[in-house]
Amino acid sequence: MNAAAAKKPAPSKATPAKKTAPAAAKSAAAPAKAPASPKTSARKKASTAAPMSPPPPMAAPKNLPMPIAATPPVPVAVKKDPKLANNWKTKSIEELSDAEVIAMPDSEYMNDKQLAFFRMKLVELKNDLHANAGQTTENLRDDTVVVPDPADRATIEEEHALELRTRDRERKLLKKIEQSISRIDSGDYGYCDETGEPIGVPRLLARPTATLSLEAQQRRELKQKMFGD
DSSP states (O other): OHHHHHHSOOOOOSOOHHHHHHHHHHHHHSOOOOOOOHHHHHHHHHHHSOOOOOOOOOOOOSSOOOOOOOOOOOOOOOOOOGGGTTGGGTSOTTTOOHHHHHTSOGGGTTOHHHHHHHHHHHHHHHHHHHHHHHHHHHHHHHTTSOOSOHHHHHHHHHHHHHHHHHHHHHHHHHHHHHHHHHHHHHTOTTBOTTTOOBOOHHHHHHOTTOOSOHHHHHHHHHHHHHHOO
16 A cells, blocks of 8 residues: 555645746737836826916006097087177178177067178178189299209198198188078078078188078088088
């Protein structure tokens, strides 16, 4: 019995090679990881860093004027002097002043004396425009001498151009004066063409050729700004 037991080989404690082969194959098949580049590591650090806070809002500049909405001018009420209200009854047209005409009662608006007063104003303005036109003609006639200096010649030509533009505006005004005198003759002077309301003595004294009341003129100017001429 002892001899038969001694012939039997002792069991080996070593692990079989078949069990370790798959692990080695897996490790061989796995690709080797490349070392991280400096750029990649910097990106990772930037992504893991805390988010940057937005920049503070810019402070509004100080001492800047606030935009003001354009509003039409409000008509100012003209005060009448009661002491001058009846002066028109005793004075002639040449002796009446603007303040005395303004002080006339509203019931006497555009009476014969007021119409004669404004006719006198228009005729004086017309005569002044004719005198200016005659003076311009004399100036252009006297400055026909050729100036050798180019700078002086350019200055003279610029003055002539400016004077001619002024005369052209006065020519258009002269046409309006003629129309206003015709309105006096027809009895339409002093009343608005659009509304038929009185234009007012103060406005006519400031602009004798006015054909629109202040409110109608403002509406027309507003339409021109919005829609053009």
